[in-house]
Amino acid sequence: MNIRILAATMKHDESNGYLGHVRFEAEGHKQPYELTLQSDKRIDDWNYALNFLDESGSEQQIEAVEKALEEDDDIFDSLVDAALASLDDAK
Incomplete structure (x- = not known):
């Protein structure tokens, strides 16, 4: 599955850990998506x-994205990396 990241943000504080959002499109899908990421202290356990993202779309398509996130570490890692990069940019 090919994805295109539209925007990514990540915030961190000592009491709440990491909280990020990645907005992205999946090739061939009508509606874009948003992935919300949360991790307490470690950035390797999300x-x-x-x-x-904006309005509901096909249940089959979101299930396909969910499956890709679970089965393809490269896709999930690219979304996490985009969010973490925004954290580094904010410093």
């Missing part, structure tokens, strides 16, 4: 939630 909780995430996948949602449509």
Whole structure:
């Protein structure tokens, strides 16, 4: 699955850990997505939630993206890296 990152942000504070958002498009999908990332202290253990960015789209398409995030470490890591890069840019 090919993705194109539209925007990424990440914030960090000692009490809440890391919280990031990555907005992206998946090739051939009508609606863009937003991935919310959260990690307490470590940047190698992420909780995430996948949602449509602006309006609802195809259930089959979001399920395909979810499957890709779970099975393809390169896709997930590229989204995490984009969010982390925005944290570095903010320093």
